[in-house]
Amino acid sequence: MNEHSDEGRPDTLRAPRIVWEFGLRLLLLTDTHIGAAQPLARHAAESDVDLLVDRDPRTGVPRLRATTTAGLLRHGLAERTGDAGGVRALLGPAAQAAGSRAGTSALDVDDSHAELAEGTGVTVRAGTRVDPATGAVRPGRTWRWEVLPAGTVFTVPLRLHVPEAGDEAGLLGLLLLAAAGLDGTGPGRHVGARTGRGYGLVRAARWTARRHDLSGERGWFAYHARTWEQRWAAAAGTADDPEDLAEALTRCLAAAGPAPVADRVRGLAADQTDRRHRAELRLRLAVAERPAPWPPEPGATDPDEAVLRPGLLMIGDAPADARLGEVDRAHRYRPVPGAGDAVDHVPVLGDTALFALVKRIGGRLVRDAAEHLGADPDRWRAWNAYWWGSDAEEGAARGAELPPSTEGLRPRPSRPSPTIAQDGAARGAELPPSTEGLRPRPSRIRLRAAPAITGGAPLTTTRLTVDALFGDAVDGRLFTSDLHCGGGADVVLDVREPDDAVRGMLALLVRELATVPFDTLGSGGGSGNGRLCATRATLTTVSGDGGPAHTVDLLAAVRDPDTEDGRDARRWLAALRARLGPDRPDLTSPAHSTASEEEPYR
Template structure:
């Protein structure tokens, strides 16, 4: 909500904090337009446009979008609606049973629109999006669209202002702000921007913060804040982000890019040592979310002995396989190849100055593969246990998401299992192949049906899958999914699956469950459970299966699936 004038300055405030933050995209991102037919430069064949400033045409991240993401992150981490309302305001939604609702609270945090700056030699790309049918692994007919995508390395400079009515409120509001922006750290299932974030898009990281404190009860502080126009404020904030990092006091944590460390420095500069101590004494890992994360290492490969059903193989025992996640050939290969494996830009270092193109394991295709394997496993278990026919579908859709195709009139169900980021491939090598179409009747080549394809051979990827509010049933399903990928993977992803391409083998898989609050995280090595059936990990994993059987067979009649 970019304001041309001090629209909120009439609110009582004893002091104002001004913040500038450099947000860097780590993966492909699509921030959709608010209007169905915006004024864009490319309107011909694009279905989903980026949101852009109507005057300059620059891609932007709306203030309302960023404020909403911060609100959701803070509420999820703290489970404190009063604290969330104190920082980001609350609306008047009406009281229950006709009771008078509390008055709406204005937001103490003001946010401005942020505009995208693309990395050098990069541009907004128009790509083809698809909807993959988890049952078949192929693209659903008619489910293809073209959409604008911001590349990794794109930078948004966001400007925020925290208004504090009384000095006594400063410590609490700053603590809430630090918790809200923790999801911008780049690690964990934090804040994701834009659409298709469940498929790994929209990962973002706060590279650097700048902060400035204005005491409005002091004449110099009042003029330092109010005697500037908006353009000057934004320019000064952006300039502060380009200055060399400040030297931290001896023994103190680095002031950049952590906001808490920066606030400690600024508070002590203004003689607010007690407030700085209160901020430093906050719980180090305040996070009340109940969640689980499955970290896997997947190889594009096959077992050297495909019919062996023994223990999970070591990477040295694997035979590199072929993978094709279809995309347009690289610019230098347009005249030689018909199709190429998908490559995407990735930020190479924390500073984000280097952006490298790397082959990827896929996003929609990988998620569809995991969803398809999980669905087949619970379907087979339900049939073996003679459970209700529709029960397993309802439970599977609750976790993996469900479209409206099989449920006319029902809204789509969002997925509670999400791919954290599009995984790049390490190792392997490009491989060019030529194939032709053989006439099934005569056994010779069909004229004009000769294709050249740039595949990727071998390599591995680290995949992270996040689960919201997990229970033993979904943990049991994930354990079976890992067993499938580590022993006898029957399913594949990408093109050419029918001819043996796209095989993945899991060599490592650790499921970590976070109970929320002070509860310690519990780790279970699911590959070690397969390797040692009598070990602790195996006993823990087997203990989840009765809950899974109960959910998918319908013997639990207490209500909706969990």
């Protein structure tokens, strides 16, 4: 065997017989922060921005690293299939274990640079940490960070190396499964920071595919004679390219000739069961109040959204440039991808503030139920933190003091995968044993995207401060604000690995939003602003075993408990009482559900 022979080499180290070139146009559907590997670029000067986006060190253009894209595909494939062998075959081992044989990824990914939509740019915004207990910003928990606007596009070049012709269908099938979440269905895919608050939602805008057979001289020279600039230009594709990878593969395979490969690829992808056990709560929230108590009396007509009394909403933001000299504050507008390459600026229902609202309502309901049942407060706190996430300072607020060695190590927001909480520890510093238990927990209930408000109208209001003693207006205390009046938004909350107890809590959450708006969103709650009303609510559970999805209309369950939806909700509430009540062992994880709590459709 000579030094250039492939005999005896692992498949991943052999020279490929077939190479597939793909181009992925990745569209940001919501604002995104893809952080830099280091706090400040080497060529940049000091600034007042705390969190910068990752940029190309030569040009300064925002970029999406190849490792980030590969991690996105790896996580999606592993979560969907649970097949560690398939993940290694497509993307190589996640980490080199001691004594294991070296291997490379069959899929190569390149860095990609941001293409900002016309009229948009990288913006610097003020980030805040909202206290779920009060709805107010925590003192000192503010920062400035760079954000890529929705509508930004990354062109990601990918190359799939196929060692033997017999491996082609299997590798293409794995790639189809890895990219399945990029079609915009289900929970979708998120990239970057604060994904649990609706940031970083992405979708494949279009795919390009090209097959190179290197077993012949013509194919070998046709592939290797192209420059990198030519390959990157081909990856961008044209507007006629499909949005679906399966369609792009079908077109390419039909032109290349191997029809059996196309049939096998489609069969492999179709036969794979989506193993994700998840639930999604879809809400229609109106910025309004009900004119009469709800639910209505038996036989009465349930009023629709058109007869609700519109309310005012203010999610504070800096005024637009044209309004800087006229108003002090303005409701938040965000870019949203529109038709074609257009980007529309629309009012939104909020991201961090909206998540803090539902978290606050859920925590209050669980606390009240636990107190009514006479349970230990630590029980409901642990259960609530398991689902909604928790921050490191919450442990300190309950009496655990941070040791001096952690001074200045600020906690990070909750993330999907367990990470070290403090910034200093993330740079390699070991956390002292006394901080164990003060690390943040990731939230298993996540806001899919910042919902855009449809309907309603902007409204400019002027208010003044009245002297409490004399009842006169205070000179110089005049405020003008651009608010949003009326309208509504579609909100989606995704739940990972749900059980009956958390479904019971979500049913109570919907009842709270549909009846009396005790909690408000945004500023001005004391003067009647920020009232939300749920006009539609469905909870869909996907079992993860290939069975059909189960959907329950939660508003119908609240309106009539004797329906099938109502019976499901009552069973969930019984599971929630069993979880929080004092007669159960102290469980911090819902993974130990009893048989009586298991849903029949799981």
